[in-house]
Amino acid sequence: MNTLTSTATRGKFGPYGGQFVPEVLMSALDELETAYIEAQGDPLFEAELQGLLHTYVGRPTPLTFAARLSDYLEGPKIYLKREDLAHSGAHKINNALGQALLAQRMGKRQVVAETGAGQHGVGAATACALLGLECVVYMGTVDIARQQPNVYRMQLLGAEVRPVDSGSRTLKDAVNEAIRAWVTNVETTHYLLGSALGPHPYPTLVRNFQNVIGREARGQILEAEGRLPNLLIACVGGGSNAIGLFHPFLADQDVDMVGVEAGGESIASGRHAARFADPQRARVGVLHGTRSFVLQNANGQIMETHSISAGLDYPAVGPEHALLRDQERVSYTYATDDEALAAFHLLAKLEGIIPALESAHAVAEVVKCAPAMPRDAIVIVNLSGRGDKDLDTVMQKSGSQGVRESENPL
């Protein structure tokens, strides 16, 4: 389970995945794959990673029974996998730390990364500070404006945040610039890609660094309930927190899984980031080195996306999710901005947990599906990050009025 896809298939997930990159990067991808395979066979690497995940990140993160939310929805027992409690506030640190250790192992002292919501940027900056690596984070100017606290956080951690003012000025364009920077300094630089996306070996590598989420959750639910859950729910931007939760359960045929994309204003409006929900605008294509579902126009130009959550605001989805959808192993749905916002308030009021707006999409799905489920069913919702970074956005959208009245379920 924890090995790379065979090199003979070049990181293919059925018809998805692959390595669609400029030639200059091919050797760096080979180098990364080789370094990772060697690291996997090195007990010291695994020990160092596990040690840091425990003593630095604070893993295992808790699995919290959400008693009041479960009661309120009059549905199943809802558990929250608390990645929001991981050091630096989101699951992103799991992968950032793993890759930073690999960079160190490859003798690369410089790291470039992209960020949307800033959570991966903060994760990368944190890991680089810890290991003494130089870190440059590319971030769209639209995202910089809506995620100011994370920009400052990255700077405090010693990273340089480079604004990206091209295209839609969001995550997609930050990835373009990070890849351009990597191309330019490929021999000395590691590209610390933040989601289960991009060219092979990244989708597999990132998934393997993130599946600690699912491995822990599996053990924790067995301990708490003595059985496996009926349903897993996670939000899907690129899809790293979702694949991290889902992957260790894939062989458990009785465990259903739902990935929740960003429905934005609505699917019909086109202002969304729901790659699986909009066959008019999303087709199989290639973006950023991988073949998957991509929001694009009829001429193959990549579309600008919209989501209230910067971390889901991306036109392509990780290739393994595309395969899991084809196989009908995981089903995919979406939550709109408004639904995510309502779920954000609900979780804060009922459980004392302020979720990231990304994670609020997963909460929105449990709000929708829970009432129809039996009371003795068990659901795990991945709370991929905390919401401190989103307070400005939420204040603008909801206002104090919303907090006092309409958003209060009690």
Place this chain on the structure above:
Amino acid sequence: MNGTERIANAFPAHRTAFMPYAVLGYPTPQASLEVIETLVAAGADLLELGVPFSDPLADGPTIQAATQRALENGVTLSQCLATVAELRNRDVGTPALLMSYVNPILAYGVRRCVADSVASGVDGFIVPDLPPEEAGELEDACRQHGLALVYLLAPTSSPQRTALVAEKSQGFIYLVSLTGVTGARDSAPPGLAEFVARVRAVAHKPLAVGFGIGTGEQAKAVAQLAEGVIVGSALVEQAGESIERVQELAVELREALNGSEIRT
């Protein structure tokens, strides 16, 4: 003669080939035709015609801005093909390659794209984000229609990859002179001669060097190493100014190649 043969024949026996690049639809669809005709009049041996893409991750700021502008002008792959057909109608016989990222080709349909390209007078493709490992369908379609699929090598390419590309590339091999994105640079990249020699040791095809070349002086230096010199961003920048500026630079570049003799 098919496209692959026309491209192979485009390299003059007595000097290095001048291979200018233009963005189709930039600065406007109409003006881009004039730019191309100007490049041909200045003595282009082989044309590289860029198909605009929203996310050109191998390109620097100049070509990014130009392709963005072309997209704002509403340029599509079908229009790019129509532009090539129009050039052929105007008796421009210079062999031409389409340079496109892979996604517009996928959206158009790989086989349909190749068939329509043949009909429009395109002779081959360069697809910077499509290494040979991923190119099966396009390679098959190109072979079937006699079009060249040109692959790239970079200074970072391993000996194994160099051998693979040397075997698979059709017409010539595109050597990316430096680790970086497109764009004119002040000086020739160090280590270029060694890189070219490394490829030449295993390749029996013309070698064309691109990325970072923007002046007659640089072209002259590179011409001592390779059968072709590719100039993109510097010409695109002039295209944003005026036809006269394009002509001036194209003539300078072309004349710099007179009397060029490869010293291997």
